[in-house]
Amino acid sequence: MGINHRLSRRDFCRSGAAAAAASALPLPAFAQSAPRVVVIGGGFGGASCARALKLFDPKLQVTLVEQSKTFIACPFSNNVIAGLRGIEEQQFGYDKVAAAGIAVAAQAATAVDGTARTVGLADGTSLSYDRLVLSPGVDLRFDVLQGYDEAAATKMPHAWKAGEQTLLLRKQLEAMDDGGLVVISAPANPYRCPPGPYERACLIAYYLKTKKPRSKLLILDAKDTFSKQRLFQNAWKELYPGMVEWVSLSQGGKVNAVDAASNTLITDFGNHTAKVANVIPPQRAGRIAMIAGAADNTGWCAIDPVTFESRSAPNIHVIGDACLAGGMPKSAFSANAQAKACARAVATLLSGGSPAAPKLINTCYSLAAPDYGISVAGVYQPKNGLLADVEGAGGVSPVDAPRDFRAREADYAQTWFATITAEVFG
Amino acid sequence: MNALLIAIAAAAMVWCQPLLAAADPPPGAASCSGCHSPAATNSAIPRLYGRDAADIEKAMAGFRDGSLPATVMNRIAKGFTDEESRAIAAWLAAQK
Numbered sequence: 389m390g391i392n393h394r395l396s397r398r399d400f401c402r403s404g405a406a407a408a409a410a411s412a413l414p415l416p417a418f419a420q421s422a423p424r425v426v427v428i429g430g431g432f433g434g435a436s437c438a439r440a441l442k443l444f445d446p447k448l449q450v451t452l453v454e455q456s457k458t459f460i461a462c463p464f465s466n467n468v469i470a471g472l473r474g475i476e477e478q479q480f481g482y483d484k485v486a487a488a489g490i491a492v493a494a495q496a497a498t499a500v501d502g503t504a505r506t507v508g509l510a511d512g513t514s515l516s517y518d519r520l521v522l523s524p525g526v527d528l529r530f531d532v533l534q535g536y537d538e539a540a541a542t543k544m545p546h547a548w549k550a551g552e553q554t555l556l557l558r559k560q561l562e563a564m565d566d567g568g569l570v571v572i573s574a575p576a577n578p579y580r581c582p583p584g585p586y587e588r589a590c591l592i593a594y595y596l597k598t599k600k601p602r603s604k605l606l607i608l609d610a611k612d613t614f615s616k617q618r619l620f621q622n623a624w625k626e627l628y629p630g631m632v633e634w635v636s637l638s639q640g641g642k643v644n645a646v647d648a649a650s651n652t653l654i655t656d657f658g659n660h661t662a663k664v665a666n667v668i669p670p671q672r673a674g675r676i677a678m679i680a681g682a683a684d685n686t687g688w689c690a691i692d693p694v695t696f697e698s699r700s701a702p703n704i705h706v707i708g709d710a711c712l713a714g715g716m717p718k719s720a721f722s723a724n725a726q727a728k729a730c731a732r733a734v735a736t737l738l739s740g741g742s743p744a745a746p747k748l749i750n751t752c753y754s755l756a757a758p759d760y761g762i763s764v765a766g767v768y769q770p771k772n773g774l775l776a777d778v779e780g781a782g783g784v785s786p787v788d789a790p791r792d793f794r795a796r797e798a799d800y801a802q803t804w805f806a807t808i809t810a811e812v813f814g
Numbered sequence: 815m816n817a818l819l820i821a822i823a824a825a826a827m828v829w830c831q832p833l834l835a836a837a838d839p840p841p842g843a844a845s846c847s848g849c850h851s852p853a854a855t856n857s858a859i860p861r862l863y864g865r866d867a868a869d870i871e872k873a874m875a876g877f878r879d880g881s882l883p884a885t886v887m888n889r890i891a892k893g894f895t896d897e898e899s900r901a902i903a904a905w906l907a908a909q910k
Contacts, residue, residue, distance in 0.1 A: 440844070721848050728844035747841035747898070749890055751849060765886050767842070767893025781893030785885065796858070797885050800849070803859045807851040 422447045423738040426507050426517040428497045430454025433708030433723035434523030435812045438490045440731035455496040463720050464805055465550040469558050470591035480813035500680035502701050519734050523708040524674025526580045532670045534645035543648040544665040560664045566600040568663030573643040574609045575670045580709045580718045582615035587754035593628040594757050607634045609641040616784050623756035673710035688712045693770035694745050696730040705730050714774030722750045745770050753801035761797030840901035863909035870903035
C-alpha cells in the first residue's frame with residue numbers, strides 16, 4: 389500500500405497531471421513500458437545503486453540480483469577478528485530494499501548476454517534489461533600464490549570476505565598460546581580495502597597485547613608503501629611497541645607460495661612458519677564481470693568516469709571494488725558514492741538525457757585501537773577519462789594529532805558505519 | 815471530474831517540490847549521506863537535510879580556509895569551490 393501510494397505520487401511529478409491521473413489507475417501496459425534496470429550484487433555498491441535508481445526515477449523497474457539472503461559487511465569485521473564485536477552486528481537483510489519497490493532475486497547470476505540484454509540466473513530463468521549495473525565486488529584469486537587454494541584457505545584464512553572466514557581467523561587467534569607468531573600476508577595493489585591489512589594488524593595486536601602479550605605479529609607485504617602508512621607505523625610504535633613488524637617488498641616481504649600443512653609462508657628470502665597465518669591473496673573483479681565481458685586482462689573493469697559504463701561492454705555499468713575508478717580506493721564509501729552517481733547517470737540515459745560530470749567523495753576510517761581512529765579522504769572528478777583526485781583536497785589525518793582527535797575519529801568511524809548501513813539496508 | 819483533476823494537479827505541484835530536488839543532487843551532494851544521516855540522530859556527525867543553506871555554506875567556507883576546526887571536513891571542503899558548496903548547501907537544505 390505504502391509503495392503503491394509513493395509510486396503513483398512520484399509518477400505524478402515526472403509526467404504531469406494527465407499521466408499522473410492515469411498512473412493512479414492500475415494500468416499494466418504503463419508498467420511494462422517502464423525501463424528495466426538489473427543490478428547484480430547486493431553489497432554497498434549494488435544495494436545502494438538499486439535504491440538510488442528507484443529514488444531518482446520511481447517508474448524504473450529495478451531488480452537486484454543477490455544470491456545471499458544476508459549481507460555480511462567487511463568494514464568493522466577486523467573488530468570481530470579482534471573479539472571487539474559480534475558478527476551479527478555485521479549482518480544485514482534485504483527486506484527494506486524490497487520494501488522500497490525493488491524486486492530482489494535471491495539467485496546467482498550465471499550468464500550475461502549483452503546483445504539480447506539478458507541476465508541468466510542459476511535457476512534457469514532470465515531477466516531482461518535496458519541497462520545492467522554490475523557491483524560484484526572481488527573474487528579472491530586462488531591461482532597466484534602457489535599452494536593457496538580454497539582448501540588451504542580453511543587452514544590459513546584470508547578473512548577478506550566477511551563471514552565464516554572472519555570467525556575462523558578469530559577462533560585461531562583465541563586458540564593460540566601466548567608467545568605465538570601471527571603472520572599477515574598483504575597483496576600488491578589493487579585490492580579491496582587498501583588500509584585493511586594494516587588495521588587488521590593493529591586490532592589483532594590490540595587483542596594480543598591484552599590477552600597474549602608475549603606474541604608477535606609479522607606483516608609480509610608485496611609492496612613498499614601502503615595506505616595511511618606513517619599513521620599506522622606510528623600507531624604500531626606508540627600502541628604496540630616491539631610487537632608488530634612490517635616486512636616490505638624490497639625487504640623480501642612478498643609471499644610467493646604457502647604450505648598449508650605446516651602453516652608456512654614462503655618468500656624469496658626465506659620461510660615463515662606461523663601459529664596463525666592470515667593470507668590475503670591477490671584479487672580481481674567478481675566472476676560475473678568476466679562473463680559479461682566487462683573485465684580486462686588485469687581482471688578489473690575499465691569504466692567511463694561520468695556514467696560508469698564499461699569501456700568494453702555497452703549498456704553495462706560497473707561500480708564498487710570491481711571497477712578501476714582511477715584515484716578512488718576500493719572502499720564501501722567509494723562503492724556507495726559511485727552507486728549514487730551511476731544511478732543518476734543511468735536514470736538520465738534511460739530518459740534520453742546526457743549525464744553531467746559527477747563529483748565524488750571517499751572517506752575511509754581505520755582503527756589502530758578501539759579509541760584510536762585515523763582516516764583518509766579524497767574528492768574526485770572525471771579527468772582524462774579517469775576519476776582523478778581534485779588537487780588540494782583530501783589526504784590523511786594529521787600525523788601529530790593528539791589522542792582526543794584520534795578518539796573523535798574512532799567515534800566518527802562507528803557513526804559512519806551506522807549511517808551508511810542504514811542508508812543501504814535500513 | 816475536471817475539478818478532481820485540477821485538485822490532483824495542484825496537490826502534485828506541492829508534492830513535487832522535495833521530490834524534484836531529490837532527483838537532482840548537484841555534483842558531490844549525493845556523497846554526503848555516506849556519513850551524514852538523513853534521519854534525525856543524536857550522533858556525533860550532524861544531520862544536514864533541512865538545515866539552513868547559509869549555515870552549511872558558511873561551514874564549508876570555514877572548513878576550506880581552516881577557520882573552523884575539523885577532523886576530515888577540512889580535507890573534503892577543499893575539493894569544492896564556493897559555487898559548488900552553495901549548490902550543495904541549497905540542495906541539502908531542500909531535503910526533508
